[in-house]
Amino acid sequence: MKILVINGPNLNLLDKRNPDIYGKINLEKIETEVRKEFPDIEFEFIQSNSEGDIINSIQQSEKKFDGLIINPGGYAHTSVAIRDALEICNLPKIEVHLSNLSSREDFRQKLLTASKCNGYISGFQANSYLAAVFLLKKIINA
Numbered sequence: 001m002k003i004l005v006i007n008g009p010n011l012n013l014l015d016k017r018n019p020d021i022y023g024k025i026n027l028e029k030i031e032t033e034v035r036k037e038f039p040d041i042e043f044e045f046i047q048s049n050s051e052g053d054i055i056n057s058i059q060q061s062e063k064k065f066d067g068l069i070i071n072p073g074g075y076a077h078t079s080v081a082i083r084d085a086l087e088i089c090n091l092p093k094i095e096v097h098l099s100n101l102s103s104r105e106d107f108r109q110k111l112l113t114a115s116k117c118n119g120y121i122s123g124f125q126a127n128s129y130l131a132a133v134f135l136l137k138k139i140i141n142a
Helices: 011-016 027-037 051-061 073-077 080-088 127-141
Strands: 002-007 042-047 067-071 093-097 119-122
Touching: 002 027, 002 051, 002 127, 011 027, 027 042, 027 127, 051 067, 051 080, 067 127, 093 127, 119 127
Parallel strands: 002 042, 002 067, 067 093, 093 119
Antiparallel strands: none
16 A cells, blocks of 8 residues: 655644644654554655645656545645645545644634545644544555
């Protein structure tokens, strides 16, 4: 099984963001935890601050992967283009967010991208990724 994990803008600076909201971990440690927890799965992790790079990765994912996990960061609230790419992609998809979006600012309440995924996970910090892999594995093997 091969899963693509896409991380959007500013997640490369995760360890510089508010630890009460995002946790005390960086993206590299999240990747290490995911690989350790699921050694039977092959992962490819990408991070980009560029909307176009994220769209290209989604568009190319069906050729190489069985499923997709995306943390679109702030693009979750603004990117119709990423939403459209997710809609076209026929892979099982789960959106993740480190913070609990329901307790955040009003502008974070509208998720454009999540509706084109099988579901989304929010608020469990780094564990959001582990939960997404667990659920995606269940969906793929169903």
